[in-house]
Amino acid sequence: MRHLKRVVTHQTVLEKEYDVVVVGSGISGSIIASELSQKGYKILILEAGPGKDLTLAGYEKYLNHFYTATSKDNNAPYKRNPNAPMPRSVDVKKKEPGKPNTDSYLVQNGPFISDFTYSRVVGGTTMHFESKLPRMLPEDFNILSTYGHGLDWPIQYKDLMPYYRKAEFEMGVSGDVSTQTFSKQKAYADDYVFPMQEMPPSYLDKCVAKDVDGAEVKLAGETYALKIRTFPQGRNGIPNKNYKKFNNGELFTPVGAVSEHQVEEGERCQGNNNCTPICPVQAKYDGRKTLAKALGTGNVDILPQTVASRVVIDPNTGKVDQIIYKSYQELDSEEHTTGTIKAKLFVLAANAVENARLMLASGLNSSSDQMGRNLMDHPYILTWALLPEIAGTTRGTICTSGISDLRNGDFRSKQAAFAVDIHNDGWGWATGGAETNLLNIVDNQNKFGKDLRNELVHQISKQLLLANMVEMMPDPKNRITVDPKYVDRLGNPRPIVTMEIPEYTMEGISFARQLSKSIFQRLGAEDHSKYDPMDYGYLEYKGEGYAIRGGNHLAGTHIMGTNADNSVVDRNQKSWDHKNLYLVGAGSMPTIGTSNTTLTLAALCFMSVDEMVKDLEA
Amino acid sequence: MHLHPIETVKDLYNYLYIAIQLEHATIPPYLTALYSIHPGTNLDAYNLIRVVAVEEMLHLTLAANMLNAVGGTPDLTGEGFVPLYPTYLPDGETDFKVGLEKFSIAAIDTFLNIERPAEIDNSKGRATGLLKVNRKNTSILPSFKTSDGEELHFHSIGEFYSAIAKGLEKLTKELGEKTVFCGDYNKQVTPEYYYSGGGDIIPVHDLESALAAIRLISEQGEGYEGGIYDYEGELSHYYRFQQIKLGKYYHKDDTPGKPSGEDLSIDWNAVYPIQSNPRLEDYPKDSELYKEALVFNEFYKTFLKQLTTAFNGQPSVLLPAVGGMFKIKEMSYKLMRNPIPDKEHVNGAPTFQVDSI
Numbered sequence: 024m025r026h027l028k029r030v031v032t033h034q035t036v037l038e039k040e041y042d043v044v045v046v047g048s049g050i051s052g053s054i055i056a057s058e059l060s061q062k063g064y065k066i067l068i069l070e071a072g073p074g075k076d077l078t079l080a081g082y083e084k085y086l087n088h089f090y091t092a093t094s095k096d097n098n099a100p101y102k103r104n105p106n107a108p109m110p111r112s113v114d115v116k117k118k119e120p121g122k123p124n125t126d127s128y129l130v131q132n133g134p135f136i137s138d139f140t141y142s143r144v145v146g147g148t149t150m151h152f153e154s155k156l157p158r159m160l161p162e163d164f165n166i167l168s169t170y171g172h173g174l175d176w177p178i179q180y181k182d183l184m185p186y187y188r189k190a191e192f193e194m195g196v197s198g199d200v201s202t203q204t205f206s207k208q209k210a211y212a213d214d215y216v217f218p219m220q221e222m223p224p225s226y227l228d229k230c231v232a233k234d235v236d237g238a239e240v241k242l243a244g245e246t247y248a249l250k251i252r253t254f255p256q257g258r259n260g261i262p263n264k265n266y267k268k269f270n271n272g273e274l275f276t277p278v279g280a281v282s283e284h285q286v287e288e289g290e291r292c293q294g295n296n297n298c299t300p301i302c303p304v305q306a307k308y309d310g311r312k313t314l315a316k317a318l319g320t321g322n323v324d325i326l327p328q329t330v331a332s333r334v335v336i337d338p339n340t341g342k343v344d345q346i347i348y349k350s351y352q353e354l355d356s357e358e359h360t361t362g363t364i365k366a367k368l369f370v371l372a373a374n375a376v377e378n379a380r381l382m383l384a385s386g387l388n389s390s391s392d393q394m395g396r397n398l399m400d401h402p403y404i405l406t407w408a409l410l411p412e413i414a415g416t417t418r419g420t421i422c423t424s425g426i427s428d429l430r431n432g433d434f435r436s437k438q439a440a441f442a443v444d445i446h447n448d449g450w451g452w453a454t455g456g457a458e459t460n461l462l463n464i465v466d467n468q469n470k471f472g473k474d475l476r477n478e479l480v481h482q483i484s485k486q487l488l489l490a491n492m493v494e495m496m497p498d499p500k501n502r503i504t505v506d507p508k509y510v511d512r513l514g515n516p517r518p519i520v521t522m523e524i525p526e527y528t529m530e531g532i533s534f535a536r537q538l539s540k541s542i543f544q545r546l547g548a549e550d551h552s553k554y555d556p557m558d559y560g561y562l563e564y565k566g567e568g569y570a571i572r573g574g575n576h577l578a579g580t581h582i583m584g585t586n587a588d589n590s591v592v593d594r595n596q597k598s599w600d601h602k603n604l605y606l607v608g609a610g611s612m613p614t615i616g617t618s619n620t621t622l623t624l625a626a627l628c629f630m631s632v633d634e635m636v637k638d639l640e641a
Numbered sequence: 642m643h644l645h646p647i648e649t650v651k652d653l654y655n656y657l658y659i660a661i662q663l664e665h666a667t668i669p670p671y672l673t674a675l676y677s678i679h680p681g682t683n684l685d686a687y688n689l690i691r692v693v694a695v696e697e698m699l700h701l702t703l704a705a706n707m708l709n710a711v712g713g714t715p716d717l718t719g720e721g722f723v724p725l726y727p728t729y730l731p732d733g734e735t736d737f738k739v740g741l742e743k744f745s746i747a748a749i750d751t752f753l754n755i756e757r758p759a760e761i762d763n764s765k766g767r768a769t770g771l772l773k774v775n776r777k778n779t780s781i782l783p784s785f786k787t788s789d790g791e792e793l794h795f796h797s798i799g800e801f802y803s804a805i806a807k808g809l810e811k812l813t814k815e816l817g818e819k820t821v822f823c824g825d826y827n828k829q830v831t832p833e834y835y836y837s838g839g840g841d842i843i844p845v846h847d848l849e850s851a852l853a854a855i856r857l858i859s860e861q862g863e864g865y866e867g868g869i870y871d872y873e874g875e876l877s878h879y880y881r882f883q884q885i886k887l888g889k890y891y892h893k894d895d896t897p898g899k900p901s902g903e904d905l906s907i908d909w910n911a912v913y914p915i916q917s918n919p920r921l922e923d924y925p926k927d928s929e930l931y932k933e934a935l936v937f938n939e940f941y942k943t944f945l946k947q948l949t950t951a952f953n954g955q956p957s958v959l960l961p962a963v964g965g966m967f968k969i970k971e972m973s974y975k976l977m978r979n980p981i982p983d984k985e986h987v988n989g990a991p992t993f994q995v996d997s998i
Contacts, residue, residue, distance in 0.1 A: 080684045087681050284890040285876050287692045291836050
């Protein structure tokens with residue numbers, strides 16, 4: 024429990040020897056540190072952000088920061104940190120023709136400007152994620168040979184199955200396996216259940232299901248019947264009795280708040296609506312839960328406020344010799360010390376963008392020249408409407424159910440698959456939250472006092488927002504690069520993003536928009552979706568305009584493949600070029616289907632650990 | 642004055658009714674101190690008190706399960722179920738009371754008294770369940786009148802429950818387990834309907850499960866055999882509160898009184914200056930505070946009714962009832978943030994006077 028004792032300074036680090044250095048304390052780095060440390064290996068984690076997040080009080084400071092922030096964007100709980108900056112959607116601006124956007128951390132080259140973000144704090148991007156944890160589909164692993172798009176993986180779904188189970192245990196998945204039936208192949212063993220029962224669908228979900236369940240959609244000659252189903256989620260619910268056989272006969276124990284002392288908080292979700300970005304009671308999984316376990320072994324040290332700056336290769340062996348880091352004292356001062364760290368094995372677990380950025384900043388483009396390329400995300404097209412009746416919007420966690428029936432099918436030879444979320448928080452994502460309604464009621468309807476309150480509740484409780492998450496395939500042209508012209512305050516190069524939404528994805532977006540229209544019709548809901556040409560994410564396709572949002576499911580910058588010519592890492596996420604280097608996380612994924620990436624990247628990390636142990640034993 | 646050990650099933654009903662009343666009686670004082678803390682401050686203390694309050698709800702539910710198991714009828718709605726605070730404690734010589742107070746050193750001292758461990762003493766006739774009135778002025782159990790007007794006195798909550806355990810064992814031996822545990826199992830609150838941070842709800846249907854429930858209640862309060870943790874490795878209430886007083890967290894293997902963990906950060910001033918042991922008559926009759934205090938009492942009365950319904954065959958009612966506790970928090974803040982008219986620097990607070998409605 025005394026994990027703060029494992030937070031070290033760089034002076035301490037100089038005097039110790041480590042088997043493994045892990046860059047990044049997010050879910051990937053934490054899983055690897057936790058697994059290897061349990062086998063007795065000595066690990067050092069370098070974390071770019073501050074390390075005060077491992078106490079309940081530290082976490083609650085984030086919460087208060089979020090509550091008092093004017094903008095409730097995904098990184099609102101975290102202080103701006105010019106020494107390890109992170110992208111924020113509030114910083115995104117419409118691109119001016121002919122030159123890149125350079126005035127916030129991400130340099131955006133376009134042509135598409137995305138508002139994607141990730142978090143550079145202890146726990147990484149799980150500190151703001153939504154915690155939907157669907158598996159990828161068996162079909163997703165052979166998408167190129169089956170449908171002629173994207174890339175095939177060097178592994179199959181069944182290779183990953185045991186590791187999916189480990190990941191579902193680690194993150195504590197609540198869900199109902201029997202709803203996960205979108206694959207034509209067998210995706211789960213017959214008797215498998217998730218560790219916890221499904222999160223109950225919201226009242227809004229039920230209102231939508233009443234009219235949508237059973238609706239038929241025709242697509243590429245096939246008919247799909249829609250059904251509103253709950254998502255598997257990394258949120259604590261009621262442990263499933265039938266999971267005992269997958270847990271040595273024991274009931275699953277939900278993991279609550281991270282704390283140095285007993286707090287008994289967060290062992291059950293309370294349905295708070297602001298759970299994205301930050302769950303008030305820590306009932307939502309985040310990487311710190313795994314990290315705390317790792318630190319608890321006594322074999323893991325974490326060096327916070329330390330940015331990995333350069334990976335140095337031994338020219339004789341081709342192996343990583345050391346990592347040069349910059350360690351700063353204060354968030355508001357650029358003063359820092361530069362140091363180096365050596366180990367037997369190096370693991371970059373800093374997310375798809377930062378892994379690629381660090382490698383490229385070190386001049387390591389990989390012999391395949393694929394480093395930083397194939398950048399993917401899930402573009403979202405939001406559609407919103409007003410329901411004819413009060414549907415209890417804003418009750419329950421941010422998203423409990425949606426439509427997954429169009430995640431798979433023969434239409435994928437022509438257009439992207441997609442999944443639809445029903446957002447329990449109303450129109451906020453699209454229109455900026457209740458504030459828009461408030462201003463309208465005050466300014467245009469002249470209401471005040473009790474009338475104002477009633478009208479506000481009345482309007483918001485009928486809001487329905489569908490977030491359509493659309494598949495995006497790898498394209499070498501979509502990429503992260505660096506340029507010495509653009510550096511952050513510590514002098515580290517900033518990521519330059521070049522991204523275009525492929526036509527395949529635009530077909531999916533366009534179809535999703537049409538589907539929303541017919542869903543709204545069935546519900547008798549008034550469609551309020553509007554896409555402003557001045558919106559930074561505005562795109563036109565076949566005469567229609569769409570404002571597209573980033574999904575923060577960044578992937579593909581160091582894809583795995585079958586050889587050193589077509590990929591950056593092998594099936595175990597080991598660098599083809601540097602035998603003691605692993606690049607882990609969603610960056611290794613050649614495709615992302617219509618699954619939020621976290622569960623799959625966690626499974627990949629569990630799989631890589633087996634290979635790392637072999638390396639360390641050798 | 643003396644008390645008979647449990648001889649009949651009727652005695653048992655009496656004891657278990659008192660158990661429910663006792664568990665409930667601790668909740669208003671804990672909630673009052675908890676919500677008097679300025680939101681966002683005193684996070685360490687806030688969380689410590691919150692957890693104890695949540696576990697008292699668990700104990701309350703366990704006591705109801707026990708009463709249901711032996712065929713009794715839990716009722717949280719009768720007159721006098723909610724004491725009028727401050728409640729005088731058994732010792733006649735001191736004025737020591739359990740009251741509704743803001744978060745303060747004095748309140749923590751009271752809480753420490755409520756959860757004080759029993760002195761381990763197996764030498765005197767306690768094995769029979771006959772409890773001698775041999776109290777120190779720190780003994781904290783409120784005195785209760787039985788239906789016959791008798792007063793009960795116990796040295797600690799743990800000993801009170803140990804008397805129930807003895808009674809259950811005795812009656813089981815005499816009448817047979819099936820006769821004693823004749824309650825309708827469908828009335829049991831099971832884990833589907835109730836979740837508590839520490840410790841699981843135990844459905845009670847026989848002697849073994851009843852004793853397990855008693856053990857959980859006693860040890861969560863006082864610790865296990867003089868240690869600071871209970872048998873599940875959870876820090877007991879007494880030592881949780883003591884951390885606030887000593888300003889340091891306990892860690893595993895610490896000895897009582899010597900916590901070795903991190904410091905707590907406590908700001909005794911970041912607290913609403915609420916009226917101690919408020920009564921409706923403290924608020925001017927036409928004031929908003931008065932109205933809101935009434936609204937609170939009505940809500941609280943409904944809450945107790947819902948719990949009674951839940952404990953009488955409709956356990957699913959517990960889900961919305963417990964959800965209603967969020968509302969208790971909001972309503973408490975409403976009262977505590979507002980000054981009492983004509984009083985200087987004294988704010989309102991819930992009065993918990995449900996009988997006067």
